[in-house]
Amino acid sequence: MSLKKASIIIFIILLIDQISKIYIKTHFQLGEDVTVFSWFKIAFIENDGMAWGTKLSDFVSFISDETAKLVLTLFRIVAVTGIAFWLIDVTKKKRSKTLIFAISIIFAGALGNIIDSVFYGVLFNDSVMQVASFLPEEGGYAKVFHGNVVDMLHFPIWSGVMPDNLPLIGGKYFSFFDPVFNVADMAISTGIGILIVFNKKAFEESNNSTNLGTIKT
Structure with a gap:
């Protein structure tokens, strides 16, 4: 897979991710939800930390939430930069399509969440008890x-009470x-899942690399 094709995949995921986030941000109040099916809801929450809402300050008590948020955002930027270089490297070396696809969607997801962390604070006002506005005159929420x-x-x-005969959780x-997650999270999880489940196929050497190695030998 070429870098151009990978870029198209990244663009499509980013577009879907950002359109969905901007729509939710400008049409829902924080905490509002809509039931689509009994097993699926659109529920607007905001995550100011790491996965599952965890904050860096929960582990490092001597730094403030604001500093922890800045450190986390900068770390995300460094990480996504590293992923970008990895993607460029594997496309130049013509590695497997599976590997390039997985890295592409991981990069797209990481970049999608970085856009929120870096820009949403100044692009939108608060969503508490109100629907946020894009580029509000009074300024953003952060x-x-x-x-x-x-x-x-x-x-x-599914939810319910577990049977009494089950150990520990009965x-x-x-x-x-x-x-609650977003399209970017889905892209990251899917990409990591592909690398784990299809590890051998993802990291196999391409035929081009094998042939070149044979010729040189």
Whole structure:
């Protein structure tokens, strides 16, 4: 797969991700949800930290939430820069389509969430008890690099009390699947899943590389 084709994949994922986030941000109040099916809801939340809403300041107590947010955003930028160089490298070396596709969607997802973290704080005002406005006259809800990531996809597939005869969890309330996420998160998770499940196929040497090695030998 060429870098051009990879770029098209990245662009499509970014476009879907940002359109969905901007729509939710400008049509929903924070905490508002709409039931599409019994097992699927559009639920608007904002994530100001890492996965599952965890904050860096939860682990490093001597730094403020604001500093932790800045550090996390800068770390994301460094990470996505590294992924970009990795993608360029594997396309130049004509590695497997599986590997290039996986890296492409991981990069697209990471970049999508970085856009939220870097720019959304200045592009939108607060969503608490109101629908946010794009480029509000009074300014945004946060400084550059301090924005929150918009999440909206919720799949409450099953919930209930577990049977009493089950060890450890018997008689306890359980729900699957609680996390709320976005298109960018889906892209990252899918890309990582591909690298894990199809590891051998993803990291196999291409025929071109093998042939070149044979000729040189």
